[in-house]
Amino acid sequence: MNKVVALLFVVMLSTSFSQAKEREPKGKLRIITVKPHSIYFKVHQSFVGGTVEVYDANQTLLETEALPHTHTMVFFDEKPSGKYFIKVKKGNQTIEFGYVHI
DSSP: OHHHHHHHHHHHHHHHHHHOOOOOOSOSEEEEEEETTEEEEEEOGGGTTSEEEEEETTOOEEEEEEOOSSEEEEEOTTSOSEEEEEEEEETTEEEEEEEEEO
16 A cells, blocks of 8 residues: 555656746846946846946947856946946847946
């Protein structure tokens, strides 16, 4: 009797694992804080090891930094007012978003 119960338990457990779906990430980017001179954001872990690039309104590359963590802060205190674009890249993945520096 114990063997039958154990076998049923193993079968139920294996079917529940085989039908479980892998969770997809909620989003690849989450902006945490926007301040007058900085922006703080989090990217999906798949972007760790990539780069963060800052472009001006004319799509001129201003700076590039490595992305060693998921959380990153970009400072605009020494840049003139205007619209900027931030691109996070790794391999063939890219996230792009804008920031208006006042």
